[in-house]
Amino acid sequence: MALPPPAPVSGRPRGRASLRLIRSLARNRKAVVGLAILAVFVLLALLAPALYPEDPSRIGSGGATPPSPEHWLGTTAKGQDVMALTLWGARSSLFVGVLAGVLATIVGVVVGLTCAYFGKAVDEVLSLLTNVFLLLPGLPLLVILAAFMPPGLGTVIIVLVITGWAGSARVLRSQSLSIRGKDYIAAALVTGERPLRIMLREILPNMASIVMTTLLGSVIGAIGAQAGLEFLGLGDANTISWGTNLFWASTDGALMLGQWWIFIPSGLAIALVAYALAMCNYAVDEITNPRLRKPRRAASATAPTAVQAAEPQGAHQ
């Protein structure tokens, strides 16, 4: 399934377009907030071994203690430093989430492009498969798959891809389908371009923003699903991640004993990363769809936005 990276069609216009994208990202508040939070987490994840060189899962003495100058976020019932667990947890959670999200999106792109390009029976079969997977309840399927497969990090990633690809495939299929109908694709067909080239160089670059939003959505989904799976004790119990931290917090009864400092950091970290990714997602949406941008002035109740939103260029999309 080795996909060659989509090469730029031609140097200059694309270069200018990507520069414009960066500039509008920098001007978009949501994008700045999202990227800043993500950068902090990635940095902390990378620095974890330097900040806490000891094995964070090593069982210490002293039991659960609330936050103190010595242990900023306190310790768990096993005497482990919560701060160290959270920082080390970021490594596995971000890695698995991004990897599973990227893999699910790649499957989605391949299925979507294949559906759109070949159409007919291929499209029928693949869309049927996509819709079936979309309908199967995700978390129960995740649990069943994890129960049957040998436990480990690889299983977690594979299971996340199996349950996660269909959503992006559906979106990407409908988008590629609409591009497939454009005149320039017909022109490319007539000039005798090979199918792979048309798919990767003609269709794919023109839906880059949709691929981007589905990728971000997939990563959010994968991080959440991984945390859920590990919270249920179905992940890899040997890796430290935010999900396993919450699993141990729950198993050790931190909730019932009122030890809030053990379960708050990991959950908050998941939420912040998911929020940051969602913000990036909305930013991409807003940059590519002008109608969703914030109006300059607040509209009053008596003057509904209908007139204002129907800007000439927006109305004829």
Add this chain to the structure above:
Amino acid sequence: MGFILRRLGFYLIAFWASITLNFMLPRLMPGDPVTRMLSRSQQRLDPQQIESLQRLLGVEGGPWWQEYFGYLGRVLTGDFGVSISRFPTPVSDVIAAQLPWTLLLGGVSLVIAVIIGNLLGILAAWRRGGILDSVTPPLLVFIGSFPYFWLAMGALYVFGVTLGWSPLRHAFSVGMTPSWDLAFIADVASHVLLPALSIVLVSIGGWMLGMRNTMITTNAEDYILMAEAKGLRPRRIMFNYAARNALLPSVTNIGMSLGFIVGGALLTEVVFAYPGVGYQLLAAVQGLDYPLMQGLFLTITAAVLLANLLVDLVYVRLDPRVRVS
């Protein structure tokens, strides 16, 4: 009619696919599934249980297609075998006892989230850039970023452990017997409130933003302008003209999110020890109760498919276009 028949055919295929997936899963793994399960359970099973396991998995011998059709026939007649962790109760009896609780929890939270979320979306889109439009979406997105189960844990900690306002676990108080009298219903309601609320809180943002974005597109339509030109009252334009047409994607989303609600309910049920199918599914996984696991998964799938069919029927009623094409 054609539309409904096509959808019905699709759901049947989807159900068949999930049965086949269930049949294949134990076989895709290397080795004989029954032996592997035995080694995992460390010989805790007695011969009767082993026999029921073999019967359920259809590994009593013969070519694979014979096993497959035997399995298909048993599942379609509702025979999921006998539960191992609750031997000798049939799997279908265990499921029948759990299903109503999940339907209650999932149903209550879905209805509340859909109604409040869509209303907020309509209002936010109507006053673009107003307080509701600028403050609520980021806030709800932030709340929606929290994992379902973590928010449930937080709610349980604050309202259950610290404040003591809410019961800590189960669907009704210990010592009560299920009946239809008022005291029991009130008890059940107090137990379902907190789990439902935690699901509503996480899912409401998605509904609101979806509705808001569709409403913005709908608000730009010519017939809205026309309605304004006619001098109709804003409230009438908002609900009868704009919202009514913007509601269609939301109806489709209800079907889509049902599987999601069942999934979220699984984690919420685990946190609150709520005795629904999700909680039982995890217990089955932990107890290596493969027949119960498969039965529960197929039941959840069937419920989701059935609910989607109902949504389709409603959709046909709402959108005349699908009836024509």
